[in-house]
Amino acid sequence: MxxxxxRKSLREYDVIIVGSGAGGGMMGMLLALNGVKVLMIxxxxxxxxxxxxxxxxxxxxxxxxxxxxxxxxxxxxxATVGGGWQVPGEPYGDKxxxxxxxxxxRPRMLGxxxxxxxRISLRFGEYDFKPKSRDGLGFDWPISYTDLAxxxxxxxxxxxxxxxxxxxxxxxxxxxxxxQPAPKPRAAELLIKKYSKGLxxxxxxxxxxxxxxxxxxxxxxxxxxxxNPSAQxxxxxxxxxxxxxxxxxxxxRGCSIRANFQSTTVLIPPxxxxxxLDIITDAMVRxxxxxxxxxxxxxxxxxxxxxxxxxxxxxxxxxxxxxCETARILLNSKSALFPNGLANGSGQVGKNLxxxxxxxxxxxxPELESLxxxxxxxxxxxxxxxxxxxxxxxxxxxxxxxxxxxxxxxRYMPGMGSLAxxxxxxxxxxxxxxxxxxxxYYGAVVGFAGRGEMxxxxxxYCEIDPNRVDQWGIPTLRFHWKWSDHEINxxxxxxxxxxxxxxxxxxxxxxxxGKEALNKPGEIIHEAGTAMMGSDAKSSVxxxxxxxxxxxxxxxxxxxxxxxxPDKNLTLTVLALAWRSADYLLDEMKQGNI
Amino acid sequence: MHEPQISRRSIFKLVAAxxxxxxxxxxxxxxxKPLSKHVNNPFSDPDYNNPTIPWDKPMVASELATLxxxxxxxxxxxxxxxxxxxxxxxxxxxxWVGAPYAENREDHDTIRGGVSWINTHAYKLHGREFxxxxxAQQTAILDTICDPAKAAxxxxxxxxxxxxxxxxxxxxxxxxxxxxKALGYVGNVPIAGPYPGVPEEIIKMLGLEGL
Ligand SMILES: Cc1cc2nc3c(=O)[nH]c(=O)nc-3n(C[C@H](O)[C@H](O)[C@H](O)COP(=O)(O)OP(=O)(O)OC[C@H]3O[C@@H](n4cnc5c(N)ncnc54)[C@H](O)[C@@H]3O)c2cc1C
Ligand code: SF4
Numbered sequence: 001m002x003x004x005x006x007r008k009s010l011r012e013y014d015v016i017i018v019g020s021g022a023g024g025g026m027m028g029m030l031l032a033l034n035g036v037k038v039l040m041i042x043x044x045x046x047x048x049x050x051x052x053x054x055x056x057x058x059x060x061x062x063x064x065x066x067x068x069x070x071x072x073x074x075x076x077x078x079a080t081v082g083g084g085w086q087v088p089g090e091p092y093g094d095k096x097x098x099x100x101x102x103x104x105x106r107p108r109m110l111g112x113x114x115x116x117x118x119r120i121s122l123r124f125g126e127y128d129f130k131p132k133s134r135d136g137l138g139f140d141w142p143i144s145y146t147d148l149a150x151x152x153x154x155x156x157x158x159x160x161x162x163x164x165x166x167x168x169x170x171x172x173x174x175x176x177x178x179x180q181p182a183p184k185p186r187a188a189e190l191l192i193k194k195y196s197k198g199l200x201x202x203x204x205x206x207x208x209x210x211x212x213x214x215x216x217x218x219x220x221x222x223x224x225x226x227x228n229p230s231a232q233x234x235x236x237x238x239x240x241x242x243x244x245x246x247x248x249x250x251x252x253r254g255c256s257i258r259a260n261f262q263s264t265t266v267l268i269p270p271x272x273x274x275x276x277l278d279i280i281t282d283a284m285v286r287x288x289x290x291x292x293x294x295x296x297x298x299x300x301x302x303x304x305x306x307x308x309x310x311x312x313x314x315x316x317x318x319x320x321x322x323x324c325e326t327a328r329i330l331l332n333s334k335s336a337l338f339p340n341g342l343a344n345g346s347g348q349v350g351k352n353l354x355x356x357x358x359x360x361x362x363x364x365x366p367e368l369e370s371l372x373x374x375x376x377x378x379x380x381x382x383x384x385x386x387x388x389x390x391x392x393x394x395x396x397x398x399x400x401x402x403x404x405x406x407x408x409x410x411r412y413m414p415g416m417g418s419l420a421x422x423x424x425x426x427x428x429x430x431x432x433x434x435x436x437x438x439x440x441y442y443g444a445v446v447g448f449a450g451r452g453e454m455x456x457x458x459x460x461y462c463e464i465d466p467n468r469v470d471q472w473g474i475p476t477l478r479f480h481w482k483w484s485d486h487e488i489n490x491x492x493x494x495x496x497x498x499x500x501x502x503x504x505x506x507x508x509x510x511x512x513x514g515k516e517a518l519n520k521p522g523e524i525i526h527e528a529g530t531a532m533m534g535s536d537a538k539s540s541v542x543x544x545x546x547x548x549x550x551x552x553x554x555x556x557x558x559x560x561x562x563x564x565x566p567d568k569n570l571t572l573t574v575l576a577l578a579w580r581s582a583d584y585l586l587d588e589m590k591q592g593n594i
Numbered sequence: 595m596h597e598p599q600i601s602r603r604s605i606f607k608l609v610a611a612x613x614x615x616x617x618x619x620x621x622x623x624x625x626x627k628p629l630s631k632h633v634n635n636p637f638s639d640p641d642y643n644n645p646t647i648p649w650d651k652p653m654v655a656s657e658l659a660t661l662x663x664x665x666x667x668x669x670x671x672x673x674x675x676x677x678x679x680x681x682x683x684x685x686x687x688x689x690w691v692g693a694p695y696a697e698n699r700e701d702h703d704t705i706r707g708g709v710s711w712i713n714t715h716a717y718k719l720h721g722r723e724f725x726x727x728x729x730a731q732q733t734a735i736l737d738t739i740c741d742p743a744k745a746a747x748x749x750x751x752x753x754x755x756x757x758x759x760x761x762x763x764x765x766x767x768x769x770x771x772x773x774x775k776a777l778g779y780v781g782n783v784p785i786a787g788p789y790p791g792v793p794e795e796i797i798k799m800l801g802l803e804g805l
C-alpha cells in the first residue's frame with residue numbers, strides 16, 4: 001500500500017516524522033492534507049494490511065496451532081512483525097539495582113503498534129488533566145479537558161469509534177453524532193453485568209476503534225476539514241471505502257476490510273493520496289542533527305538493508321518513535337550545545353516513565369456450561385467494560401487514582417488452551433466421555449483484567465546504557481523500576497474485586513496479594529511520560545503542543561509527552577494531541593515563526 | 595448516504611480471496627513498489643498465509659504408531675466428530691515436541707519418554723507393545739494412569755505422561771476446525787448488518803432480560 005520512496009530521489013521536505021504509528025501517522029496525514037511536504041522515516045518494514053492480514057486463517061494452519069511463543073507472544077497470526085518483547089539485534093537492559101525488570105514491546109513495521117493494539121479508545125476525563133491539584137501527587141497538565149475536547153471529537157470522527165454515552169463521573173461522553181452504536185453484549189458479558197449490579201459495579205458498553213456501521217465519509221470529512229476541499233474529497237472517499245465490522249476474526253490480526261483503526265488502514269492511505277507524503281521504511285533513526293544555532297536540521301539514520309548511514313533534511317523534525325524510543329533518540333543526540341542529550345535542559349528526558357497497573361483473573365462459571373451454541377465472535381474484542389466507579393470512596397481505599405475493568409468470556413475460536421479447564425474439572429476422563437466434558441466446559445469461563453493509573457515516581461525511568469550498542473551501533477536503553485504502594489494496593493483491590501464478582505457468579509476464586517498479581521512494568525504496553533509536557537522549560541521537556549522548549553523546530557508526538565497516565569488507555573489521547581499540535585504547527589509555519 | 599465503492603456483500607467474498615492471495619487496493623492507491631525487502635524471518639516475521647515450521651519433527655514411525663492408538667483412545671470418532679488420528683494429531687504432537695521453546699523441550703522428554711514407558715509397561719504385563727494389545731488391555735492400562743491423583747506411586751511417571759498427552763491432544767484436536775461444530779463453536783463467519791447479540795432462548799435461560 002505504501003508508496004515507498006527511493007532513497008536516491010528524496011525531495012526537499014518541510015517536515016520529517018520519525019515513526020509511523022499513532023502519533024506519527026496522525027501528524028503525517030494532517031500535515032500532508034494541508035500541503036506540507038512530509039518525509040516519514042520508519043524503522044520497520046513495509047506492511048500491507050490488505051494483502052497480509054490472515055483474517056480467517058484457522059489455528060491448524062499455523063505452527064503450534066497458532067499458540068503464543070517467546071517469538072510471537074500473542075500467537076502466530078497476531079499482526080506484530082519483526083519484534084515483540086524482543087527485537088532481534090536490538091537489546092535493552094535493566095539498570096543494576098532495579099527492583100523490577102521492565103518489558104519493552106516494539107514491533108518493526110509500518111504503522112507500529114496500531115496494527116495489533118486492542119483498539120480500546122477512552123477519553124481522559126477532566127480530573128485526569130489535573131491530578132496533582134486533586135490529590136497532591138504526580139503532575140498537572142498545562143491544558144485541561146476542555147482544551148482537548150474538540151480534538152477528541154475530531155480524532156473520534158476520523159478514526160471511527162463504537163460506544164455509548166453514560167453520563168458517568170470523569171468518564172466524558174462524546175457529543176451526539178460522533179460515536180457509532182456499540183454492538184450488543186455477549187451472554188457472558190451480560191451475565192457479568194447481572195451479577196456486578198448486585199455489587200454496585202457498573203458494566204457499560206466499551207469504546208473501541210471499530211466501525212459498527214459504514215462511515216458516511218463525505219459528511220464526516222466536511223465536518224473535519226471545513227475549509228479544505230481536497231482534504232474533504234480525499235478523506236471522504238477513503239472513509240467511505242472502509243467497510244463495517246462483519247463480526248468475525250480477532251482485531252489483533254489486523255483488519256483487511258479496514259473496519260478497525262490502524263495507522264496503515266486509516267491514516268497513511270489518505271496521506272499518500274495527497275502526494276505530499278513520502279515514506280522510507282527499514283530506516284532506523286540514530287539521532288537528530290543540529291546546526292550551530294541550535295536548530296534541528298534533519299535526522300541521521302541507518303539504512304537497515306544496505307547497513308549504511310544516511311541523512312535526511314527538513315525545516316522541522318517530529319519524533320513519534322514511541323515513548324521510550326523517542327527518549328532514546330533525544331538522549332543519543334548529544335552535542336557541544338546539548339551535552340546531556342537534546343531538549344534535555346530540564347533533565348527530565350527519560351524520567352517519569354509509567355505504564356498502566358495491570359492485574360487479571362479468570363474463573364469458571366457453572367451457569368455458562370452447556371449453553372446452546374450461537375456466534376459469539378462479535379467485534380474481535382470486548383463489548384463492555386467497567387469504568388472506575390469509586391471516586392466517592394477514594395480516600396478510604398489506600399491508593400490514589402483508579403482502574404477500569406476489561407472483561408469477557410464465552411466461546412471464542414478454540415485454540416491450544418481453550419480446554420485447559422478440563423485438567424481440573426474432568427481429571428482422568430478419556431474417550432467419548434471426554435468429548436462430553438469438552439462440550440460442557442468449553443467457554444464456561446470469564447476473565448477480568450484491571451488497567452489502572454500509575455503515579456510517576458523518581459525510581460521509574462530509562463537512560464542510555466553506557467556499555468552497550470545494538471546491531472546498528474546505536475547505544476541502547478536500560479530501565480530502572482520500583483512500584484510504589486499506590487500501585488501495589490491498587491492491584492490488591494483489583495484482585496479482591498475480580499474474586500468478588502466471580503464468586504457472586506457461582507465460581508470459586510482466590511485473590512492474590514497485589515505484589516504477586518501485578519503485571520510486569522511495561523507488560524500492559526501503555527508506556528508514557530519520558531518527555532513530559534508542562535508549563536515551563538525548567539520542569540518539563542515540551543509545551544502543550546509537543547514543541548520542545550529547547551529547540552523550537554523539534555516536536556515530540558507520542559505518549560512520551562503525557563504528564564499523567566490515567567487508566568484510560570492512552571492512544572486516543574495521543575491521536576487528539578497530534579491533531580492539536582498539527583493545527584498549532586501549521587499556524588506557526590504560516591506565520592513564519594518556524 | 596454515500597455508497598462505498600465496494601459493497602459489503604462483495605467485500606465478504608473478496609476478503610476470503612484476499613486473505614488467500616490477492617488484495618483490496620483502495621481506488622487511487624498505487625501498487626507497492628518493492629523497494630523494501632521483506633526481511634523474512636520465520637520466527638519474528640513469518641509469512642502469515644504460508645507459514646513454515648522452522649524446526650524438525652523428531653519422532654520416528656514406531657513412536658507415531660503408538661501415539662496414533664493413544665490419541666484415538668483419548669478422543670475417538672463418533673457421529674459428530676472425527677477420531678484424533680483422522681486429523682493427524684500424531685503429526686501435530688511431533689511438531690509440538692520438536693519446537694525450540696522451553697515448554698516444548700520439556701514436553702519432548704515427557705512425551706517421547708512416556709511412549710517408551712508405556713510400551714515397556716505393556717511388555718511387562720502382556721509381552722507385547724502397547725499398540726498391539728487388545729483394546730480392553732489398553733484401556734485397563736490407561737485406567738491405572740489416567741488420573742494422577744489416584745495412580746499408584748510406582749505408576750507416577752505414566753500418570754504424568756498421560757496427563758500431558760491428554761491435554762496436548764485436547765488442545766490440538768479442538769483447535770482444528772473439523773471439531774468445532776460438535777464442540778459448539780459456530781463463529782469465524784462474516785455477518786452483515788449489526789451484531790445480532792444473544793439468542794432469546796439463552797437470555798431466558800440465564801435470566802438476562804432487561805440488561
Ligand atoms: C497488544 C497491544 C494492545 C494494546 N492495546 C491498546 C488499547 O486497547 N488501547 C490503547 O489506547 N492502546 C493500546 N496499546 C498501546 C498502543 O498501541 C500505543 O499506545 C500506540 O500505538 C502508540 O503510538 P506511537 O505512535 O507512540 O508508537 P507506535 O505505534 O509504537 O509507533 C512507533 C513507530 O516508530 C518506529 N520507530 C521506533 N524507533 C524508531 C527509530 N529509531 N527510527 C525510525 N522509526 C522508529 C517503530 O518501528 C514504530 O513503527 C496496545 C499495544 C499493544 C502492543
Ligand atoms: S472483528 Fe471486525 S474490526 Fe475486528 S478484525 Fe474482524 S472485521 Fe475487522
